[in-house]
Amino acid sequence: MGKIIVMTSGKGGVGKTTSSAAFATGLALRGFKTVVIDFDVGLRNLDLVMGCERRVVFDFINVINGEAKLSQALIKDKRIENLYILPTSQTRDKDALTKEGVEKVLNELTKEFDYVLCDSPAGIERGALMSLYFADHAIIVTNPEVSSVRDSDRILGVLNSRSRRAEQGLEPVTQQLLLTRYDPERVERGEMLKVDDVLEILAIPLLGVIPESQAVLRASNVGMPVILDEASNAGQAYTDSVSRFLGEDVEHRFVTPQKKGLFSRLLRRTA
Amino acid sequence: MSIFNFFRAAARPSAVQAKERLQIVMAHERAGRTGPDYLPMLQQELLSVIAKYIDIDQNKVEVKLDRGGDCSTLELNIELPSRDAVKAPKDPGKPAAKPGDAKPVGGSANGKAGDKDDEDEDDSSEPVKLAAGGNALTNGGIKKRR
Numbered sequence: 001m002g003k004i005i006v007m008t009s010g011k012g013g014v015g016k017t018t019s020s021a022a023f024a025t026g027l028a029l030r031g032f033k034t035v036v037i038d039f040d041v042g043l044r045n046l047d048l049v050m051g052c053e054r055r056v057v058f059d060f061i062n063v064i065n066g067e068a069k070l071s072q073a074l075i076k077d078k079r080i081e082n083l084y085i086l087p088t089s090q091t092r093d094k095d096a097l098t099k100e101g102v103e104k105v106l107n108e109l110t111k112e113f114d115y116v117l118c119d120s121p122a123g124i125e126r127g128a129l130m131s132l133y134f135a136d137h138a139i140i141v142t143n144p145e146v147s148s149v150r151d152s153d154r155i156l157g158v159l160n161s162r163s164r165r166a167e168q169g170l171e172p173v174t175q176q177l178l179l180t181r182y183d184p185e186r187v188e189r190g191e192m193l194k195v196d197d198v199l200e201i202l203a204i205p206l207l208g209v210i211p212e213s214q215a216v217l218r219a220s221n222v223g224m225p226v227i228l229d230e231a232s233n234a235g236q237a238y239t240d241s242v243s244r245f246l247g248e249d250v251e252h253r254f255v256t257p258q259k260k261g262l263f264s265r266l267l268r269r270t271a
Numbered sequence: 272m273s274i275f276n277f278f279r280a281a282a283r284p285s286a287v288q289a290k291e292r293l294q295i296v297m298a299h300e301r302a303g304r305t306g307p308d309y310l311p312m313l314q315q316e317l318l319s320v321i322a323k324y325i326d327i328d329q330n331k332v333e334v335k336l337d338r339g340g341d342c343s344t345l346e347l348n349i350e351l352p353s354r355d356a357v358k359a360p361k362d363p364g365k366p367a368a369k370p371g372d373a374k375p376v377g378g379s380a381n382g383k384a385g386d387k388d389d390e391d392e393d394d395s396s397e398p399v400k401l402a403a404g405g406n407a408l409t410n411g412g413i414k415k416r417r
């Protein structure tokens with residue numbers, strides 16, 4: 001029986017889809033059969049980030065409505081074995097996500113996959129609630145910035161009160177923090193919240209810190225999950241995070257400013 | 272870098288302020304999240320009790336909740352109609368309330384009520400803060416300790 005993970009944040013634009021794509025790819029690279037589902041009905045983007053936008057025929061909503069079989073809607077990744085994408089509808093609205101429908105699809109997926117990763121939309125409306133309702137694990141994507149931290153706290157409250165596990169009095173959804181767009185140099189200058197500050201406020205375990213990196217935009221430009229850019233800091237940080245998710249003890253990297261040589265300082269090169 | 276910037280560098284870093292602001296706002300939000308949200312119901316029931324005895328205008332009710340450090344205050348300001356407005360003046364030609372007629376309703380006969388007799392009153396109703404003057408409903412009469 002596979003595990004359901006939700007990638008959520010409350011606030012938009014913090015890197016949920018980027019992280020979902022990277023994480024799903026990372027899990028598949030480790031040999032786990034993984035599917036990543038886009039829950040952002042009407043604002044589909046996971047397909048673009050994963051680079052499979054031209055292969056979408058049927059979607060999640062078609063499957064919920066019985067208009068297509070699950071096997072018809074699942075897109076197999078061309079690069080990575082064991083990795084599948086379930087895109088969402090670009091035309092329907094989020095009312096198409098019914099609890100029964102989502103449950104049916106997730107039940108079918110957990111039979112076949114080791115991990116089902118749900119990419120949540122922003123907000124705490126239906127789409128977001130449906131994406132987290134059935135979750136076993138939650139990864140809270142947060143930027144070191146006041147509005148993102150506050151919204152993350154809000155979504156943690158929702159997870160603790162309105163998820164299936166909370167409603168049925170089961171073991172609570174495990175929660176881990178993924179701090180993205182972290183800029184150690186700005187932190188050192190006192191311009192950005194420190195990792196420890198965010199951890200103190202949100203009080204959940206740290207899964208990983210993803211440094212601010214130009215590689216993220218480069219990767220999404222070409223439809224490649226950034227974890228596949230093994231030379232980049234962000235890619236390596238995601239790989240470490242996946243290892244930690246799987247229970248390995250990996251030291252955190254990229255949380256302090258990198259020492260720059262005289263040459264690069266003169267040239268003012270970044271990342 | 273000017274000399275002003277040199278001194279400004281000694282000011283508190285913005286990240287420290289961010290942390291402090293977050294801690295304060297989230298302490299309040301978390302407190303509000305736990306426990307049943309009884310406030311709207313409490314407000315409604317309080318108002319219905321008052322409405323049983325006094326004809327109040329629902330639009331002239333102000334309900335305020337202040338969350339303080341160790342205690343919270345529920346403040347109710349209800350504007351009561353003057354006696355004339357309640358009885359509906361027989362002669363519409365007359366001013367709605369003569370000086371001296373406008374008396375606070377609800378037994379809030381404190382010292383100030385007498386003083387007001389000399390003032391020129393044009394309003395048909397006189398705002399009475401139930402909270403004022405140590406009456407039945409006092410300011411902060413309902414306190415919630417955390």
